[in-house]
Amino acid sequence: MGRTRHDRFDCSPGCAVEATLSLIDGKWKGVVLYHLMSGTLRFNEIRRKLPNVTQRMLTNQLRELEADGLITRTVFAQVPPRVDYDLSERGRTLEPVILALKNWGDVNMPSAGSFAA
Amino acid sequence: MGRTRHDRFDCSPGCAVEATLSLIDGKWKGVVLYHLMSGTLRFNEIRRKLPNVTQRMLTNQLRELEADGLITRTVFAQVPPRVDYDLSERGRTLEPVILALKNWGDVNMPSAGSFAA
DNA sequence: GCCCATAGTGTCGAAAAGGATACCATTGGA
DNA sequence: TCCAATGGTATCCTTTTCGACACTATGGGC
Numbered sequence A, B: 001m002g003r004t005r006h007d008r009f010d011c012s013p014g015c016a017v018e019a020t021l022s023l024i025d026g027k028w029k030g031v032v033l034y035h036l037m038s039g040t041l042r043f044n045e046i047r048r049k050l051p052n053v054t055q056r057m058l059t060n061q062l063r064e065l066e067a068d069g070l071i072t073r074t075v076f077a078q079v080p081p082r083v084d085y086d087l088s089e090r091g092r093t094l095e096p097v098i099l100a101l102k103n104w105g106d107v108n109m110p111s112a113g114s115f116a117a
Numbered sequence C: 001g002c003c004c005a006t007a008g009t010g011t012c013g014a015a016a017a018g019g020a021t022a023c024c025a026t027t028g029g030a
Numbered sequence D: 001t002c003c004a005a006t007g008g009t010a011t012c013c014t015t016t017t018c019g020a021c022a023c024t025a026t027g028g029g030c
Helices: A015-024 A029-036 A043-049 A055-067 A095-108 B015-024 B029-036 B043-049 B055-067 B095-108
Strands: A071-076 A082-087 B071-076 B082-087
Touching: A015 A029, A015 A095, A015 B015, A015 B029, A015 B095, A029 A043, A029 A055, A029 A071, A029 A082, A029 A095, A029 B015, A043 A055, A043 A082, A055 A071, A095 B015, A095 B095, B015 B029, B015 B095, B029 B043, B029 B055, B029 B071, B029 B082, B029 B095, B043 B055, B043 B082, B055 B071
Parallel strands: none
Antiparallel strands: A071 A082, B071 B082
C-alpha cells in the first residue's frame, strides 16, 4: 500500500479531491495510467516510455496501482516471463481525470509539451 | 517551492499529467484549491474548512501554491492582520481538473462522501 | 556452460515531506 | 498592563518517498 497522506476523506466537500489524488500522486503513476489508457502494455514497454525510471520504482508504483484496483496485472506462465498491465474497469473511470490533467499540463506548463510517443 | 518529483516534463506525452500533478499533489493543496473555487477566503477561513491541518502545514502549502502562480495572496495593512487568498487567473484554469478529481472521488471512494460545508 | 530475454526482489541510504511545539508581531479595547 | 484577534515563523524531529546497486528466477539457444 502506498503513501497515505490522509487517514480519512469524509471530512468536508473537498476531501474527495484529496482522496482521488492519493491514488494517483505517486511519482510515475500519472504517466503510467496515461499510457495504459491506450491499451495493454508489458512491464518493459511501460518502462521504455518512462525516461529515467528505475525498475524498482516502476515495480513499486505498478504494485500500488494494482492494490488500489486501478490496474490489472496478468502473469503468463512462460519463459521469458511475461506480465501484462491494463487499466481495470475502475481505472477506466479515471480517464476524464487523467485527460483533464494532461490537457492542463499541455496548455499551461511550458516544458511539458506534447511529443509524439 | 514544493516537492519536485520530476526535474523536467518534456519527455513523453504523459509528462504533462505528471507536470500538472506536481503542482497540486501536496497534502491539502487539492482541498484548498477546491474551496478557493467558490471565492476569496482568509487564512483562518481556509483553516477551519480543513480538519486537523496545522498552521505550519497550511502556511507552507499556501506559499507553494502562490509560488507556482495558482493562487494570489493579498495582505491588508491592518490589525488584526488580514490576508486574503484567491485563485489566480492561472489557478482558475485548473477548475475542470479539480472538479474531475472531486467527481471521481465522490463516486468511487466510499469514505469521501460529499458533505455540506 | 554461458548468455539472453523478461520481470522482478533485497538492502540500505539520501532526500523530501510532514508535524509538533513554542514563540512572534501588530494594534485596539478593557 | 493584559488580552484579544489575525497570520504567521523558528526549530527540531519523525515519517515517507525515492534511488542506487546488486542479485534472482526461469527456460531456450548456441
